[in-house]
Amino acid sequence: MAVKIISGEQKDEALLMEVIENARKQNYTPDMLCELQKVIETKYYYWWLMDMKKEECARELFAEDFHYYYNGRLATDDRAAQAKTSKWTNSALVTMHMGHQPMVWIMDETHARGVFQYEDHHVCKEDDSVIETWMVYCDDFKKYEDGSWHISTMRMYPKQADGRYRNPFPPDGWMPEGWEDD
Numbered sequence: 001m002a003v004k005i006i007s008g009e010q011k012d013e014a015l016l017m018e019v020i021e022n023a024r025k026q027n028y029t030p031d032m033l034c035e036l037q038k039v040i041e042t043k044y045y046y047w048w049l050m051d052m053k054k055e056e057c058a059r060e061l062f063a064e065d066f067h068y069y070y071n072g073r074l075a076t077d078d079r080a081a082q083a084k085t086s087k088w089t090n091s092a093l094v095t096m097h098m099g100h101q102p103m104v105w106i107m108d109e110t111h112a113r114g115v116f117q118y119e120d121h122h123v124c125k126e127d128d129s130v131i132e133t134w135m136v137y138c139d140d141f142k143k144y145e146d147g148s149w150h151i152s153t154m155r156m157y158p159k160q161a162d163g164r165y166r167n168p169f170p171p172d173g174w175m176p177e178g179w180e181d182d
Contacts, residue, residue: 009072011072012072012155012157015138015155016115016136016138016157018105019103019104019105019113019114019115019138020103020115022105022107023103023104023105023114023115024103026105026106032106035106035112035143035149036104036106036112038147038149039104039106039112039114039141039149040102040104040114042061042141042149042150042151043099043102043114043116043137043139043151044099045061046058046061046151047097047098047099048097049061050086050090050095050097051095051096051097053087053090053091055083055084055086055087055090055176056083056087056176056178056179058079058082058083058086059079059080059083061150061151062079062082062083062150062151062152062154063079063142063150063151063152064079065077065142065152066078066079066082066151066152066153066154067152067153067154068082068153068154068155068156069153069154069155069156070155070156071156071157071158072155072157082154084170084174084175084176084179085169085170087170087176087179088169088170088174088176091176092124092125092126093122093123093124093125093131094122094123094125095120095121095122096120096121096122097118097120098118098119098120098121099116099117099118099137100116100117100118100119101116101117102114102115102116103115103116109143110142110143111140111141111142111143112140112141112143112149113138113139113140113141114137114138114139114141115136115137115138116136116137116139117134117136118133118134118135118136118137118156119132119133119134119135120132120133122163129163129164130162130163131161131162131163131164132161132162132163133158133160133161133162134158134159134160134161135156135157135158135159136156136157136159137154137155137156137157138155138157139151139153139154139155140152140153
């Protein structure tokens, strides 16, 4: 199966190709290889947070200027709201998030952009139905002064989805247990 994102927008496909081509052309130093691994681990940390039901930690993982795009459209620019929405969506599911074939372009000492093939397998707690999706992530990463990498822009491009999620948006006033409003 060819990688074909549902948006079909030329600008989205061009962005993915730009990252893949630039990642492949990089000349790595030992320091760059260490940074490459840290960027990859930042993305993997995000997926582990989702599976461990620790979405509240994503508030710190997302950069202060965080933006989230779904299929080419801005979904939110509020990192706390995105973490809360993830908590709501994941609470009804047994989740397994998997990222593959990372291609990371180290753009400069504090900026990187990565493309990740993605698949998930979720089981709804309510009725044991299964949801499986295949997507491509294209994320921007920013390195803070303390050396930690953060996701500044997260872009999800669906390829295929089998099954149905419940409404992904929390009801008005819903707050996860133990969270304080940001």
